[in-house]
Amino acid sequence: MKNVRWVIVGAVVLGGLLLATGYIVQQTYTPPASATAPVTPEVRQFSLHLLVSKEGERVVRHWIPAVIVVNAGDSVILRITNGDDQSAHGFSLGALNVVMPPIPPGQTVTVRFKAARPGIFHYGCNVVGCATDHADQIGQFIVLGER
Numbered sequence: 001m002k003n004v005r006w007v008i009v010g011a012v013v014l015g016g017l018l019l020a021t022g023y024i025v026q027q028t029y030t031p032p033a034s035a036t037a038p039v040t041p042e043v044r045q046f047s048l049h050l051l052v053s054k055e056g057e058r059v060v061r062h063w064i065p066a067v068i069v070v071n072a073g074d075s076v077i078l079r080i081t082n083g084d085d086q087s088a089h090g091f092s093l094g095a096l097n098v099v100m101p102p103i104p105p106g107q108t109v110t111v112r113f114k115a116a117r118p119g120i121f122h123y124g125c126n127v128v129g130c131a132t133d134h135a136d137q138i139g140q141f142i143v144l145g146e147r
């Protein structure tokens with residue numbers, strides 16, 4: 001009988017704590033404005049570089065940044081620099097109809113376009129045969145938004 005009484009007291013105390021905790025969490029939690037506000041299209045600018053580096057004896061080229069994230073509807077300005085002083089490289093983000101002619105060594109070009117639809121797209125060099133690592137010169141362009 002004594003044990004049953006302690007079990008009941010424990011259950012009442014535990015239930016009270018859970019209710020108080022739930023009440024406090026409910027009273028103090030407010031979602032951040034960014035989670036509730038509608039996304040307003042912005043103009044987003046990025047500098048994108050095709051950088052040349054060495055991995056051991058092998059010369060490799062990487063787009064930096066390798067991932068660009070924008071919101072659907074944003075106007076995007078890309079300043080694209082070919083950091084390779086030996087050969088021309090291009091830029092293509094075909095899924096969003098962005099295709100640039102070959103960029104001479106060391107040169108920078110600018111392109112402006114609208115991130116018209118959400119998705120995960122790939123960009124890369126479109127000068128076939130530019131270098132042995134041509135196929136590795138890729139990056140991701142992520143457009144956030146509801147489909």
Ligand SMILES: [Cu+2]
Binds near residue numbers: 089127131137
């Ligand atoms: Cu290339």
